[in-house]
Amino acid sequence: MIDRNHHICILGLGYIGLPTAVMFANYGFRVTGVDVNQRVIEQLRAGTPHIEEPNFFELFQNVSGKSLTYETAPVAADTYIIAVPTPVHADHSADLTYVVAATRAIVPHLQKGNLMIVESTIPPQTTDGIVADVLREAGWQAGEDILLAHCPERVIPGKIIYEIVHNARIVGGVNEQSSRVAADLYRTFVEGQVLETTAINAEMSKLMENTYRDVNIALANELVKISSVLDINPLEVIRLANHHPRVNILQPGPGVGGHCIAVDPYFIVEKAFQQTPLIQTAREINESMPDVVVSQIQRLTATVAQPKIAVFGIAYKGNVGDWRESPALKIIAGLQQAGIEVAVHDPLVVDRMKDFELVSAEAAAQNSDLLVVLADHQLFHDTLSETLLATMRQARILDTKNFVKLSPESSAELINFNHLFRA
Numbered sequence: 001m002i003d004r005n006h007h008i009c010i011l012g013l014g015y016i017g018l019p020t021a022v023m024f025a026n027y028g029f030r031v032t033g034v035d036v037n038q039r040v041i042e043q044l045r046a047g048t049p050h051i052e053e054p055n056f057f058e059l060f061q062n063v064s065g066k067s068l069t070y071e072t073a074p075v076a077a078d079t080y081i082i083a084v085p086t087p088v089h090a091d092h093s094a095d096l097t098y099v100v101a102a103t104r105a106i107v108p109h110l111q112k113g114n115l116m117i118v119e120s121t122i123p124p125q126t127t128d129g130i131v132a133d134v135l136r137e138a139g140w141q142a143g144e145d146i147l148l149a150h151c152p153e154r155v156i157p158g159k160i161i162y163e164i165v166h167n168a169r170i171v172g173g174v175n176e177q178s179s180r181v182a183a184d185l186y187r188t189f190v191e192g193q194v195l196e197t198t199a200i201n202a203e204m205s206k207l208m209e210n211t212y213r214d215v216n217i218a219l220a221n222e223l224v225k226i227s228s229v230l231d232i233n234p235l236e237v238i239r240l241a242n243h244h245p246r247v248n249i250l251q252p253g254p255g256v257g258g259h260c261i262a263v264d265p266y267f268i269v270e271k272a273f274q275q276t277p278l279i280q281t282a283r284e285i286n287e288s289m290p291d292v293v294v295s296q297i298q299r300l301t302a303t304v305a306q307p308k309i310a311v312f313g314i315a316y317k318g319n320v321g322d323w324r325e326s327p328a329l330k331i332i333a334g335l336q337q338a339g340i341e342v343a344v345h346d347p348l349v350v351d352r353m354k355d356f357e358l359v360s361a362e363a364a365a366q367n368s369d370l371l372v373v374l375a376d377h378q379l380f381h382d383t384l385s386e387t388l389l390a391t392m393r394q395a396r397i398l399d400t401k402n403f404v405k406l407s408p409e410s411s412a413e414l415i416n417f418n419h420l421f422r423a
């Protein structure tokens with residue numbers, strides 16, 4: 001049993017680290033949240049978290065400034081949890097500098113018997129390799145002096161608080177004792193199963209989950225490409241095939257974005273290049289979809305002298321404002337490079353964009369020749385009214401998410417992947 005005087009120090013207070021800190025604090029632990037970004041710490045100390053999630057704020061208020069306090073550098077604790085970013089370099093290899101920096105920052109505070117957990121998504125062999133090596137350099141043997149485990153996170157933005165409690169967790173230690181003690185810590189608030197395994201199996205299972213999705217989305221996108229040479233409706237084919245009791249083909253789309261599905265497969269490729277032709281091809285197919293969409297937009301507007309394209313939705317998926325790695329950015333850049341006028345609308349994105357402005361739905365649609373839906377935000381069902389569509393020069397929608405529903409009386413033309421290569 002882990003006693004509640006146990007002090008947990010969590011490094012990285014982003015989408016993963018902050019909710020994790022809030023959960024542990026709500027379950028009675030003393031928690032120090034650490035972030036190198038001074039602005040994040042000031043905001044948290046002021047009681048204004050930078051993360052919005054259903055049911056989050058109440059849990060945050062219960063503990064913030066009380067059992068959960070904030071620092072810009074680690075403090076001595078019993079357990080350290082690392083939840084810092086793990087992006088990819090331009091060559092798609094994992095950038096582990098944040099993980100190494102966080103581990104090094106913890107080292108001066110370590111005492112024999114402490115537990116260290118890496119929650120960041122990492123390539124296979126990182127826990128037993130790079131992280132354990134940093135400890136070894138400091139004179140600590142991972143698994144003996146310092147318990148060390150990887151516990152990947154699989155929450156989905158928009159449902160983080162629900163999923164952090166109810167999802168099954170995988171806890172992989174560098175030895176059995178590390179797995180057991182780390183798993184017991186999560187069992188204090190996780191209601192899903194907590195599965196103990198080795199560090200490398202935990203690393204790999206997290207990566208395979210997102211790779212599974214990437215490969216299956218690539219299969220659906222390949223079917224869209226097949227429809228350019230065969231007279232089929234790919235969405236109809238998927239609907240029919242999915243009536244098979246053991247088949248679930250995913251939906252095609254304009255590409256894959258976000259910082260998980262579009263990134264994690266590369267962590268496997270990096271470690272097993274020769275053995276991953278399927279994973280690499282899936283990445284290539286999904287990466288090619290923005291170009292497919294751009295060329296279809298050009299084809300659909302080929303007879304218009306100076307077309308204006310209205311883009312609706314730049315988030316990497318529906319109902320969130322996160323645009324990181326979003327294929328929409330590549331589509332907009334592709335249209336701009338082709339000299340095509342683009343007006344972009346996404347009411348959920350609050351950040352300023354570098355290469356274009358975000359405008360209102362009305363300003364985007366006005367006098368446009370094609371309205372392209374790239375994110376399936378629920379609120380677009382209301383926005384895409386007949387009144388709005390009537391302001392277009394030509395009322396045509398290209399729906400890359402198979403999501404728009406027009407009334408049967410609508411005079412607008414709706415094109416989705418069923419008609420993409422024929423409309």
Ligand SMILES: NC(=O)c1ccc[n+]([C@@H]2O[C@H](COP(=O)([O-])OP(=O)(O)OC[C@H]3O[C@@H](n4cnc5c(N)ncnc54)[C@H](O)[C@@H]3O)[C@@H](O)[C@H]2O)c1
Pocket residue numbers: 011012013014015016017034035036037040083084085086098101102105119120121122153154155156157259260
């Ligand atoms: N966001 C998700 O939905 C999600 C889901 C599963 C896994 N993950 C993984 O979890 C990890 C964290 O992701 P995130 O979305 O929370 O990132 P984030 O960018 O939202 O937050 C990371 C925070 O870490 C801070 N940081 C960087 N270096 C630090 C250091 N040395 N010490 C302390 N703080 C430091 C940054 O300032 C930032 O505030 C990544 O590996 C990611 O792949 C994320």
